[in-house]
Amino acid sequence: MAINTDYVGRTFEPSAPYEVSRVKIAEFADAIGEPSALCRDRAAAQAAGYPDVIAPPTFAIVVTAANSARVTHDPALGVNYAMIVHGEQSFEHARPLHAGDVVVSQTTIESIRPVGTMTTLTTVTRIRTVDGEHVCTARSTLVERGA
């Protein structure tokens, strides 16, 4: 079954608020081997001009993941999740996420394109604080392999 191209341009409801915590940032930094004290030591982060410990650049995927799954698992969109691979990913950061941020993410389907026997699905997810400050734009391309 092909992905439903009627979804191109559709913007989904914003996610529930996600609170960025020091513990989660440190856990993520440990998992990727990021050695920076700025991800673990509040005093070091503040000395560098940040309000609190900051997240590594790809931590934004943790924030967007739950919301992205809600979108790609929408039955009417018609994605065969077993056949999906991650094709491309990018992040544009207005500033780093930091501990204490409470953010919502909102996803728009930018394009759905057939490529041979495959279909690509590109989504743009914008992360903003609950006060409306834009923090990050994440663009993700999933590839559905042909059956």
Place this chain on the structure above:
Amino acid sequence: MVNGTSPSYDQTEPGTELPPRQYQVTRRDLVRYAGASGDFNVIHWNERVARSVGLPDVIAHGMLTMALAGRFLTEWAGDPGAITGYGVRFSAPVVVPDDGKGATVEVAGTVTERLDGNRVAIDVTAKTNGTKVLTRARAVVRLA
């Protein structure tokens, strides 16, 4: 973060090469990344399922590979907050055998352009066993 080894914008030019790095990825790292990221896709920890969908073995999360190449950038810049833009294409999977050694990801980068606001554009390469696992990997990094 200010330290003695952080590169300065003034001394960074197109053609400047970042010191290449090698990162080892083991099954333990995949389990740890799954927990930290919340991505529990079975192909990243179950060999039986990975083979059943046509993969040679368990593969690393693409986002872990992207994060390792991101760490390469933040270690160079000295500040994880300095990476203002970062994008990749996942061109081949990083296969992680259960042999206690895992896979080696070799990361290198070259400055391609000086931008305004003390920022530079960098092209990144990441390879495993000579195969490019990331292509079109580009970052914008703000320097002191």
